[in-house]
Amino acid sequence: MKTSLMAILLATGLATACGEAPKEPAAEQTIEAASADFQKIDKELSARFFALRPEMATVYGFSDADAEKQLSAMLSSYDPNTEVARRAALEVLLADIKAIDTADFMPQQRTAMEMIAYNLDGSLIPARTVDYGSVVGEYGTWFLPYLVSHLTGPHVEVRTTLEDKAPVKTLQDVEGYLSRLKAWPGVVEGINVKLDHDKELGVIPPDFVIDNTLGGLADQLAVNPAEHSLVTTFVEKIEASDLEDKDSHIDAVKKVMAESYYPGIQALSDKLTELRPLASHDVGMFRLPDGEALYAAMIRHMTDGNGDPQVIHDLGLSEVARIHSEMDALLIKLGKTEGTVGERMEVLLNDPQYLYEDSDAGRAQLIADMRADLDKINPLLPDWFGTVVTDEVAIKAIPVASQATGCGGCYSAPSEESGTLGTFWINLRSIESQPSYGLQTLTYHETNPGHHFQVVIGLSDDVPLLSSVLYSNAAGEGWGLYAEALAAEMGIYEGDTVDDIGRLQAELHRAVRLVVDTGMHALGWSREQAIDYSIQTEGIHIDEATAEVERYAIWPGQALGYKLGQLKIVELRQRAKAALGDQFDIREFHDQVLESGSIPLSMLEDKINLWIATYSGLAP
Numbered sequence: 001m002k003t004s005l006m007a008i009l010l011a012t013g014l015a016t017a018c019g020e021a022p023k024e025p026a027a028e029q030t031i032e033a034a035s036a037d038f039q040k041i042d043k044e045l046s047a048r049f050f051a052l053r054p055e056m057a058t059v060y061g062f063s064d065a066d067a068e069k070q071l072s073a074m075l076s077s078y079d080p081n082t083e084v085a086r087r088a089a090l091e092v093l094l095a096d097i098k099a100i101d102t103a104d105f106m107p108q109q110r111t112a113m114e115m116i117a118y119n120l121d122g123s124l125i126p127a128r129t130v131d132y133g134s135v136v137g138e139y140g141t142w143f144l145p146y147l148v149s150h151l152t153g154p155h156v157e158v159r160t161t162l163e164d165k166a167p168v169k170t171l172q173d174v175e176g177y178l179s180r181l182k183a184w185p186g187v188v189e190g191i192n193v194k195l196d197h198d199k200e201l202g203v204i205p206p207d208f209v210i211d212n213t214l215g216g217l218a219d220q221l222a223v224n225p226a227e228h229s230l231v232t233t234f235v236e237k238i239e240a241s242d243l244e245d246k247d248s249h250i251d252a253v254k255k256v257m258a259e260s261y262y263p264g265i266q267a268l269s270d271k272l273t274e275l276r277p278l279a280s281h282d283v284g285m286f287r288l289p290d291g292e293a294l295y296a297a298m299i300r301h302m303t304d305g306n307g308d309p310q311v312i313h314d315l316g317l318s319e320v321a322r323i324h325s326e327m328d329a330l331l332i333k334l335g336k337t338e339g340t341v342g343e344r345m346e347v348l349l350n351d352p353q354y355l356y357e358d359s360d361a362g363r364a365q366l367i368a369d370m371r372a373d374l375d376k377i378n379p380l381l382p383d384w385f386g387t388v389v390t391d392e393v394a395i396k397a398i399p400v401a402s403q404a405t406g407c408g409g410c411y412s413a414p415s416e417e418s419g420t421l422g423t424f425w426i427n428l429r430s431i432e433s434q435p436s437y438g439l440q441t442l443t444y445h446e447t448n449p450g451h452h453f454q455v456v457i458g459l460s461d462d463v464p465l466l467s468s469v470l471y472s473n474a475a476g477e478g479w480g481l482y483a484e485a486l487a488a489e490m491g492i493y494e495g496d497t498v499d500d501i502g503r504l505q506a507e508l509h510r511a512v513r514l515v516v517d518t519g520m521h522a523l524g525w526s527r528e529q530a531i532d533y534s535i536q537t538e539g540i541h542i543d544e545a546t547a548e549v550e551r552y553a554i555w556p557g558q559a560l561g562y563k564l565g566q567l568k569i570v571e572l573r574q575r576a577k578a579a580l581g582d583q584f585d586i587r588e589f590h591d592q593v594l595e596s597g598s599i600p601l602s603m604l605e606d607k608i609n610l611w612i613a614t615y616s617g618l619a620p
Contacts, residue, residue, distance in 0.1 A: 038109050041100065042464035045116075048093055049140075049466060052076075052086050055161045056140035060469060061415035064172075072166070072176035075183045078134065078147060078154060079190035080197040087127045087135050094120050108596055111607065112467045115599040119470040122304070122600075126297040130290050132198040140469050142558065143301060145285065145294065146205040147194050148272070149554040150212030151407070154187055155268055160402065163229055164423075165415050168237035174249050177234060181256045185264040192271040199275060202289050206553060207279040208527065210272050216404040217269040225258040229401045283530075283553045285521040295521045298557035302473045303564050304601040309522035312560060316514025319563060320537060323508040330501045345505060345539020354435040354498070363397060363428050369436065370395050370426070370443045378448060380490050385449065386587040387595070393452040394423040395443070403429035408547060409442050411451040413459065413468065422452045433541035437502035440492070441484045445506070450483035451476070458597035471598035473558060478565015478601070479593070481510055485566070505538060509548075510566070512537055513559035516549065521556045568601045569593060572608045579612045588615075 047067045050057035054074040057067060064070050076082075097117045102110045119141065126143035127135040137144035138152050147153055162180065167173050198204070205213075220228065234253050238246050280287070285295040299307050324341045331337070336344040348354065356362040374395070381388050391414065398407070407427060414422040424446040428434065444450055454476065458468045484506055487493070493500035512534055519525035519533070527549055534545040552559050572593075577584045592611050593604065 038105060038464075042466070045093070045097065046465045049090075049469070052089055053136055053140050055157055056469060058161050058165045059140070059415065060413065060465060061165075062465065070172075070176065072173070073179035075158060075180050075187050076154065077187065077190050079193045082190065083134065083194060087124065090120065090124060090127075090135065094124065108463065111596045111599065111603065112463045115472075115596065115603060116464065116466045116470050118304075118600045118603065119472055122301045123470070125300055126294055129293050129297045130288075132201050132203040132289070134194075138555070141471065142473070142555070143298065144554070145203070145288065145556065146209065146554055147191060147198065148213060148268070149205055149209050150216055150404070151551060152554060153213075154191060155213075155217065155265070158184065158187070159230060163233040163399075163402075164412060165420060167419065168234060169241050169243075169419075171243065174238070174243070174252075178252055178256055181230070181253070182260050184261050185267065188264040188267045191268060195271055195275065199278065204275055204279050206283055206527070207276065207281050208550060209554060210276050210279050212404070212550065214269060214272050214276070217265055217272075219401065219404055220265055221262065221269070223401065225262055226254045228257055228261075229399055230261065231257055281527070283520050283527045283549075284524065285556050286524065292522070295556055298521075299560065302557035302561050304472055304474045305564070307560070307564070309518040312514050312564070313518040313523065316511050316516075316518070316563070319511035320508065320515065323504055323511055327501060327504045327508065330497055330504065334497050334501065340536075342536045342539040345501075346535075347539075348437070348498075348501070349435055349539055349541060354437050356431055356434065356436065358431050362431060366428065366431070366434065366436075366439065367395055367397060367426075370424075370439055373440045373443045374447050377444060377487060377490065377492060380492075381449060381453075384486065384490060384586055384590060385453075385594075386591040387457060389448065389453045389456045391452075391456050392421055393447045394421040395447070396423055396425055398425050398427045398429075400429075403427055408544070409446060411446045411455070413455050422456060424452070430541070430543040433544040435502070437498045438506060439502075440499050441487065441503040441506045444487040444492075445480040445484050448483075449486060450480045453483070454479050454594055454598065457594045463595075463597050467597040467599075472561075472565075472600045473598075474561035474565035474568070474601050475604060476565070476598040477562040478567075478569055479598070481507065481562045481566040482569045485570075505540075508538055509540070510559075510562040513548075513552070514563055517552050517557065517559045520549075520552060527553065565601060568605070572605060576608060576612050580615055583615060 043066050046062055050060075050062050050067060050071055051069070053076055054071040055076060056062075057071040062071070064072050094117060097113065097120065100113060102113050105113070123136055123141050123143055126133065126145075130145075133143060133145045134147045134153075135143055137147070138157075144152055148155065158180065162177060166177055166180075168177060204210075225231070231250075231253055235250055238249055243249065285291040285298070288294065295309065296306070299305070299309070299312075327341050327345075331341065331344050336347065338344070339347075356366045374393070407425065409424070409426045412420075412423045412425065414420060424443070426434070426442070446452065455468065458471070459465075484503055488500065488503055493503060516525070516530045516533060520527070520530050525533075530549040530552070531542070531545045534540060534548060535542060538545075548559075573589055576589055589608075592608060596607070599607065
């Protein structure tokens, strides 16, 4: 008999994150005795996972009714004991998933369950390797060597989740919002204990990571609590609701912000200030305890393979040379003939005709141009996909208050629970680092036919919710990069040499990641060496190069997934085309790649091989 969810939570302390525990104990987990009711099993597994990471339930729109507890009022805990317990509970969940009898499932459902097990196991490999860091941190699936950084951690996740995904439509929503804000100081206490715990193991974030994080916290503390974005977004949501006594709810949020949230932010800032003199400027995982083994685990986690860092590094250098050759031909066509590719791209970067005005009007025009690029490609999609996504996607600038801790450009999934659209967020803090010729391909990466297309198909009722949460980084980001090249194949850049150069520069950027990530984490490169190589090779703005390198420092291996994933998808497409000849249908191939969500590359290869064999009549 499987252990009950509540028994796990009470034994590990996870039931005390925030809010009251249910009066009735949760029902016994009966996965091994369940019928082939796939939806029931999906809901049960999701409830168990999201109980360990309540914020993710809000992000993915998993309701309190399905969870059978008020996850919307809870925050995750991060003290060392809870971290150990969360890892143990995820191991139990993984074992239970593997024990499910899928004999009566549909083929796609069996694939989804295998995918969930593979990706959950991948996220646990780093946690089995080292005692520090945080399991299922970023997006509820990545392992993070540092619990807190300028881009990642509870101080980022709680804020963005409440602002972007938390609904404010009912009195229970308001109570949950307030409950989470009130719980924040207690969460910070656990974070600070964990930071001390990891410090004793010899793990402190690099000095520039702490400095960047302190800067983001200071930006928050400098704002009057009543004007904080957590208040202003709450006001926008409640004003759009049918709730009564709106002013009293707004006053309650302002009060708890001043009395709970701000003291929590100050306490975290104080702890990081205390750690700052102990921080090193060294950047690589190799410098940490068991760092070489951790980086190997992160490569498996983030790329679905046991790649050797030196081999990946050399592949990156080879791809850089190939893409430079293609860019050189286009730059010559554009009349840019002097200097290296990187030097010529730097000239292009500083050409005023490709820069937006550093003003509200300039930023508005940039967003409008990206929307026009999306409108340009949407009518072409039915010729390339059997399943076409029609769900609207929003394109928004990251709010000014969140820019210091925000991504450069990223996608967030739609949420039925909160009523939010799938959204492409772009960071316009440094608008001079966003030249017009690079925006079109970024739009296609994040929206259609990239991540929005991919995620909405993956959120289908035909696949379990956890297959969208526990996705393959390499398959997910590999598809985004593949989608960029596909846009060119669709004819988008015909007669548009400069934007096609921008597309190639974006691909070059992913090849550079293979070189820089392995360089820093395995080959001893410094932060400055990585920044200089990026600028010289790509011709990008120093702000972009710095932000990218500082991202690789805290997400080791993640940046490898883009190019390695794209290369695998291209390889599989070439294999299918060679095997099927005139029978090859690009629409069916794309549907095969996307229909099961971001499945691990090894599973995707097996799936395409079976499709080829079946299509050609060779399957048994």
